[in-house]
Amino acid sequence: MPLPAITSILHRISGIALFFGAVFMMYALGLSLESEAGFQETITMFEESIFAKLIAWGLLSALAYHSVVGIKHLFMDAGHFEELESGMLAAKAALVISGVLIVLAGVWIW
Amino acid sequence: MVTNVTSFGRSGLYDWMIQRVTAVVLLAYTLFIVGFLLITPDVDFQQWQALFANTAMRIFTLLLVLSFAAHAWIGLWCVTTDYIPMTGLRFLVQAVTGLMTFVYVAWAIHIIWGV
Numbered sequence: 670m671p672l673p674a675i676t677s678i679l680h681r682i683s684g685i686a687l688f689f690g691a692v693f694m695m696y697a698l699g700l701s702l703e704s705e706a707g708f709q710e711t712i713t714m715f716e717e718s719i720f721a722k723l724i725a726w727g728l729l730s731a732l733a734y735h736s737v738v739g740i741k742h743l744f745m746d747a748g749h750f751e752e753l754e755s756g757m758l759a760a761k762a763a764l765v766i767s768g769v770l771i772v773l774a775g776v777w778i779w
Numbered sequence: 780m781v782t783n784v785t786s787f788g789r790s791g792l793y794d795w796m797i798q799r800v801t802a803v804v805l806l807a808y809t810l811f812i813v814g815f816l817l818i819t820p821d822v823d824f825q826q827w828q829a830l831f832a833n834t835a836m837r838i839f840t841l842l843l844v845l846s847f848a849a850h851a852w853i854g855l856w857c858v859t860t861d862y863i864p865m866t867g868l869r870f871l872v873q874a875v876t877g878l879m880t881f882v883y884v885a886w887a888i889h890i891i892w893g894v
Contacts, residue, residue, distance in 0.1 A: 684854045688876070691847070691883060699890045702831055708824040732809060739802050746799065777817075 672760040680738040683731040690728045715778075726778050733770035737763050783860070785873055787852045798853045801846035808843040831894045844887040848880045 670678075701711040714721045741763045744750060750759035788794045819826060830836055855876050863869040 681854075681858055684851075685858065688851050688855065688879075695883065695886055695890070699886070701827060702890060702894050705824045708827060736806055736809065739806070743799065743802075 671757075672764075673756050676738055676741075676760045676763055680735060680742075683735040683738075686731045687728065687735060690724070690731065693724050694728065722778050726775055729774040729778070730767075730771040733774060734767040737767040737770065785860075785870070786856055787849060794853045794856075797849050801850040804842055804846040805850060808839065811839075828894055831891060837891050837894075840887065840891050844884050848884050851880055852877065 697711055697714075700707045702708070715725060741750065741759055744759070750756050786794055788797055815830065816822065831840070856873070859869050859872050859876075863872060
């Protein structure tokens with residue numbers, strides 16, 4: 670499969686992950702705003718639960734990737750990166766940039 | 780003209796445009812929240828609650844969740860129409876994700892106006 674096809678399918682997969690993963694974001698937002706105790710519970714959850722950290726990292730990764738490739742899409746709408754060479758280069762750049770963001774998100778969480 | 784009753788804006792051109800406008804809203808909100816948490820690493824309950832109790836923030840969050848709903852509908856429509864050729868199953872998946880989208884919107888309004 671050519672690289673732009675891989676970035677495209679990952680864009681779809683990350684979008685679906687974000688749609689279903691929004692349950693966790695909503696739960697955390699609701700709990701953190703509910704009360705002082707709920708807020709502390711949310712903080713403790715993100716500090717101590719490996720499960721919560723992994724979900725947060727997974728969702729931030731999906732968000733980072735989906736955003737970067739989404740921005741690439743907007744550039745393509747404007748007529749850029751449409752040739753074979755530039756398209757490949759843009760796909761590579763999108764993977765590298767999101768890779769860096771995903772590592773940074775991991776550092777942020779841990 | 781080919782039409783499809785389950786698309787969001789009833790035309791590919793509308794869906795195309797709505798997908799991009801909502802994407803910019805979703806990105807702006809993401810950058811705002813991530814930026815807020817980065818510059819406020821030791822956020823406490825008072826600061827967090829004050830942020831979401833602000834009317835401008837409530838409107839921004841309502842805009843976010845409505846944009847999410849439209850964006851997700853269009854995205855999932857593209858995916859389901861590509862990979863699920865069986866009309867009955869596709870309709871079922873679209874109905875379930877559509878209901879989930881509604882629940883997200885109602886839930887978000889409940890959270891934001893409950894602060």
